[in-house]
Amino acid sequence: MNLMELIIPTFIDFFEWPGPLYLVLGASVGMLFGILPGLGGPQAVVLLLPLTFGLEPRLAITTLIGASGATAFSGSVTAILINTPGTAVNAATCFDGFPLARQGKAGMALGASATSSALGAIFGAIILTLVLPIGRKLVLAFSYPEYFMLAILGLSIIVVISRETLLKGFIAAILGLLFSSFGYCGITGSVRFTFGLIYLWDGIKLVPALIGLFAIAEAVDLFIGRGTIARTERFEGAITGVFEGVKSVFKHFRVFLRSAIIGTIIGIIPGVGGSVSNFIAYAHIVQSSKDKEKFGHGDIRGVIAPEAANDAKDGGALIPTLIFGIPGSIVMAVLLGALMIHGIEPGPRMMLDYPELILILIWALVFSNLFTSTVGLLLSLQLSKITLIPTTIVAPVIFVLSILGTYALNKMFADVVVVLIFGLLGFAMKRFDYPRISLVIALVLGGLAQKSFHQTIMALGIKGFIIRPISLGLLIATIVLLVFSLAKSKREGEAV
């Protein structure tokens, strides 16, 4: 097998000077962008793109992959410390990461996130290498009905994660679905809820909504609450906390492994998007655990699962990108553009014509994650001290950074307005105990569900949902998930 034989030679090529230099450059920019709420992988790669024009393809790929690989872990830093996902893929890390920080265990959460991210990326890269030869068939197996069923499966997770407040969870989810229907729908040609504003043609964008719901709401809440983020006197500042976090990943290795598998599979499917993988992994781990009630109150498994999934998905997402030239995300689209500027056309021939480049890319993905996680581990002790700073100082900083980050994203003032409106909504939801994450899941998946539903009807008719095995399987999985969670919560209700 051609690809396997090249693994070692490309490894040596990868470390040929100045390769590592460009990796560190890319990863550093990626880390910075990952930490700032609003800015993320897409902005980092776009910033670096012009710089790579003059480089040879090998170094260009190293720089860009280095940057995009670094963002997923960096985004978890803010998710854990200030309950604000640094990028969209870290949203699920907030559920348990932030409660850990409140308990004074920020170091442990960061350690677990760094380890889980690095191992997740390595897992994704291994699967990518193994699956590439048959990746084509995998991608083609998923069509409109499968996309729809995945979206429905994702939505059903709302039931799992809002066990205690099911009704409020539904209300939040319906609100999210309503927001996801805003704007111009290319499939039906209809324009909804734009209130005469051209800005709303694109609907409610995920990033400003996320920043508002989490960062702004959190900043306001922290400011009112006073005190420090770590609510306990017992701050585990010592290096042992971080080390314990590292160890926890190995202690819960099955949790890690299952999440990484979920992340990789979701990454492979084009059009579903990486922002879903962390939710599905989290929900799966909660659902399959015996002691569900611990989640949401600072369970380390709740940090391991989403971080493993969101880093493993990069490996998966490269499969459709390289084999079909179909980008699964903006980061992948920019990478495709960079490849084409260098005269390399992703597509059916890529595997045959440029196997070395594919492997260099995989190495870059692995080492960018290793580098970021190492830096993260080294800094985590210092970073976790943020939770000891009085919130009256932290909150304004979060506020300003969030607004600046949003504006920097597209330089559109309307985005800032969306952030403020969602900030208000998020604060109200937090105060009255409505799960914000249900709203986010519905907002992310509503569009996909709607689009793929129409496409299924157009292409296959209503029977399309049940005549295809994968689609039917996903449907059954959804029903089983729902029946079990509802039965269980009923039983628990009776027991109480």
Add this chain to the structure above:
Amino acid sequence: MKKRKCFFSLIVFLIVLSLIVFAVGCQQAEKVAEEKTEVKAVEFPTKNITLVVPVVPGGGFDRCARIFAPYFEKYLPRKVTVVVENVPGASWVIGIDKVYRAKPDGHTIGIFNIPGNVVTQLVMDVKFDLNKFTWVGRIAEDIYVMAISPSSTHRTVDELIKAEKVKIATDGLASTSGLGVLITTDRMGINQHFILHDGSTESILAAVRGDAELVQYPYGSLKPYIKDSNELIPLIVFADNRLPDLPDVPTIVELGYPELLDVVKLQRLIATTPGVPEDVAQILNDAFLQTMNDPEFQHKLKEAKIDLAATGAEEAAKIIKNAVEQFTAYKPLLLEHVK
């Protein structure tokens, strides 16, 4: 404790104050610079030029703009940077609006998608008028190919016309590609059944999977599936002459629809804000034409699979005028499909 709090508040206050002073200072510095330059009118460019790309990074137009920018800046009489800025949103409208409303000093230029932007102007309630822009030139023109999926039972145009229903995959019908396939199949009398997607790659994939039968896209996008993996069968080439790559595939002219040649194509044009002074427009146009003749630029464009088809400012303006006239004729058909 209280003392400490006061101290912190003071620091925060000082930081905010210094930021404000800094911001105001910056603004004034800019103003002074602008006033200075207004004395000599012909000096251009006096600051960095913004090249607006009205779509998200990564696509063909973004690629084209990013290849164009560094060469264009090389041929400008004064040393400035051409900064590519992605302003996506509302199917190009937000980015185009930005160029339209910019100060008419030539420091804001944009890349345009014709005929897609013409259709947007016709069916959407937009504030700009494409005919009013100061056109700089055309960079490229892509040749379209109609292809069918091997899973379809049809193999020729005649069979498609006779078929009861042909599943066509495309992105929004108001896009350049969507409109092209809408008009083509309408003119041929094919019973259309559209399956719509968010982007061209998604709809091409639908045809590769066999969920759709017919696609019509620029040859560059379809080539990997036609030449390399035989997952799509080419049917028609939208050009005057057959492509050297596809010698057995008839052109649309041979099939007797030469009028479709003007409609089914994708052009990449550069324009600046309406009302830019003539001498400034001339400088932009000269630099543009020099860029088009740069062998290194031509090579880069070719590597990125974009077909160079350079024209100057006058012809570009004519292309726009013709396109607006032509598509106005198709407006009833358009409105029937695009709300």
